[in-house]
Structures are given as structure tokens and as C-alpha cells.
Amino acid sequence: MARIRLKDLRSLSVAVVHPPDANGQTILDQLGRIGCRTDHIWPPEKGLASKVDVVFAGVFFDSQEQMKAMLRRAEKPAPAIIAVIDYENPAMLELVLELGAVAVTSKPVRSFGIMTNMVVARDCQQRQIDLQQKMAKLEKKLAGQKIIAKAKSILMEMHGFSEAAAFETIRKQAMSKRTSIEDMAQAIINANELLSGKPVDV
Template sequence: MSDFIQELRDLHTLVVHQRDRSADDLLQQLNRIGCNFENAWPLPEVLQKKFDLVFIDVTDQPTSVIKSFLNSSGHEPPTVIAVIGYENPSTLDSIFEIGAHALLTKPVRAASVLSGMLMARRYWAEQIRFQKDLSKLRDRLGNLQKINDAKFILMRHHSIDEKGAYAVIRKQAMAKRTTTFEIAQSIINADGILRNIGDI
């Protein structure tokens, strides 16, 4: 547990909440935990890159404005903990739409802050990992499609089967010490140039 708490202490935390009893209780608890935090109100136009975790009061704030703020840093999205004063369909829709990783209800209870931060960071980390894995998978599928396109070009021009076409690509990749994707892309580019010449 001490490792998790130390990780939270290393984060730059922003509390977007007007200074009232709830904000004071939240800031006091963050201070007890040992977090590096700042308070801002009203909602800033731009989220500074240094902030890793954001507590944000979503009550009576347009969802589109909140989303714009959270996406404005041009950096990896922060962990978001929504702070609400009451539960209704509109508020809950807003929480989902802004992509909050955890929820804190008012009045703020000290016992819920630490657990909320821990759960939010874990959910955030899993989400980031999932996005990276998904990006890698999309890249891999894109590469496989390029290789398939290149194979069909070779099959069309050299009257060889699919296995033979792939063997050509692989042999060229080994000879040039590059990837099969790079060779496939070169074949596709060359085919495009030849087609354009033929149209002149």
C-alpha cells in the first residue's frame, strides 16, 4: 500500500472546484496524503501538461466545455475524478461523457478520497494500456494488409502463387535488412508509379 500512496504523492493534482466546504475538505485530505496539488476556479481554458490527476466539479457545467478543457493539454489525458453534489440522469451522463475514472460525492468524506484516487489511477492505467495495445494491433493489421496487397501485385505481374509472392518479399527484406512491411510498401509504391505512367 505504501508504494501506491507514494505514487499518488508524486502526481501533480489539480482540483477544479470553487472554494467551499467540500473543496476545503478535499484539499485538506490531499494535504494529509501528501499530494502536490493546486486549486483552480472557475474552470481554466487550458489544462497544463504538468497535471496528472484532476478532480473536477461537474455540477452545472456544460459537458462540452469540460471535455474541451480535459483534452486541451495536448498531452496524455489525465486521470479524472468527477465531483458531484447530487445524482440525476443528466449528471451521470456527463460523468460518462467526460470519461471520468472515478466519482466523488459531496459532502466529501475523507475516507473516500484516497480509495477513489487509487481506483481511478488503476482504471486510468488499464485504459492507457488498452489504447496502446489497440494501436499496436491496428498497426499490425495495417501491415498485414499492405503485405497482402504487395503479394497480389507480384502474383499479377509475375504469374506466381501467394506462397511464392511472400517468399519474394521475405527474401528482399532479408537481403536489404529491413522488414517485410517496408518491402511491401515499396512494391505498392512502385506499382502505383507504373500505373500512373501508363495513364499518361
């Protein structure tokens, strides 16, 4: 498990989207003590600055649509959202989930717990980013395998190759052209489409 270092927290850019009241000020003061780069935003229509890592989002029913719109416009990867709420009921909890919060702090806000929420939120955010990257790699790999399978099928049909021989042909051609096997497979598919006059689904 990665060790949490104070200097890692100090490197974060944190937005506090909350009215300028005692609760909002408590958050700002504690972030100042930690050493984070902070930006106080209210109302949420103003939007987030670029490259924000963590957002303390005040949850209010009368500004929920503006808050949702602001968070949707945030740069990718999306910041970790810490909801700041004043009471618990089903409607409030539903709104917290809709905002995509990964941590929650309640009012009246105390200094104690703000750092913990930031660590938890940041860790959850990083796990989400890692999972998204892994999913993207898997999707790319599956798409590449599909393209290779289609190219092998074309060579097997056109030249009577075995599956192994078709793959070896694609591999050798890719090496000679100094390109990837996936790109060579796509070139074979494109050439087959051109010769047949019919697009081939991949």
C-alpha cells in the first residue's frame, strides 16, 4: 500500500465550491494549514479552474443543477468530489451520489477529518483512473485481436492458408514494413475491401 506523504497533499489543487460562510472558511483555513493550492468558488456557475484535483462541493438543492453542470465541465481526469452536507435524508444522499462524490463531510465542518477525507477521496480517484486506463487497454487489445482475426480469415479464404500460416504471414509483413501486427492486419482488410468493392465489417 502506498504511503501517504504530506508533500503529496500539498501538491494538490483543491477547489472549495461553497458559500463564504463559517463552514466554507473552516475548509479553506484547514487546507491553508495543510499547504494545498486552493480556489474558493461561489456560486458554482463560475466553473472550475483547469487541473483541479479535489473539489469540496457544498450540496444544496437550490443550486444542484449548476453544481452538476460545473462538475460535468471539469477537465479529465475528473477531480475527486468531497460532498459537504448539512443533513441526511434519502433526497440528499441521492444528490450526493449523482454528483459522483467519493467522500462526504458533514456540517458544522470541523478541521478534524478534512485531511482524512482528502486522502480517501484522492485514493478513490486514483483507483478509478487506474481502472479506466486498464479498461481502455483491454478494449484496444480486444479490438486489435478482432482485426487480426478478420485479416487471418481473409488470407485463409483467399490463399488456403492455415490459421497459423495466416498469422505468420501477417507477422512477417508487419516486421518487414516496420509496423504493428494490428496495422498490417487493417491494411489487409482495407485492400480486400478495395478489391471486392464491398466494405468488410470488423
